Amino acid sequence: MSEKDLKALRNESENLCESIEYGLFAVGKMMEHLGSLTDEREQNFSHNALDNATVRHLGGLIQANAYLLNVLRDSAGNAEFHLSNMKGGKGNE
Numbered sequence: 440m441s442e443k444d445l446k447a448l449r450n451e452s453e454n455l456c457e458s459i460e461y462g463l464f465a466v467g468k469m470m471e472h473l474g475s476l477t478d479e480r481e482q483n484f485s486h487n488a489l490d491n492a493t494v495r496h497l498g499g500l501i502q503a504n505a506y507l508l509n510v511l512r513d514s515a516g517n518a519e520f521h522l523s524n525m526k527g528g529k530g531n532e
Contacts, residue, residue, distance in 0.1 A: 442525055449518035452511040459508045466501060 440448070 440521070442522060445518045445522050445525075449515045449522070452515035452518065456508055456511045456515065459504050459511070463501060463504055463508075466497065470497065
């Protein structure tokens, strides 16, 4: 890959990591709020906020995003490694 391609890969991977992290925090916050809906003592509310299938799907979504986040971080790290080992980058673009 050329230096330009490696820089683009690194930058895109880092941007996607940031987006995924933001999304995971948002999902975590949402689940935290939904959890308080089922707390009988605090809310005096006994209905389930989410059914089991929805909870499983959310768990799978979080796991998939965490896996993707790790892969993107590895990609960004590998691109950075190759960029740092290039000899001046001449003729690579």
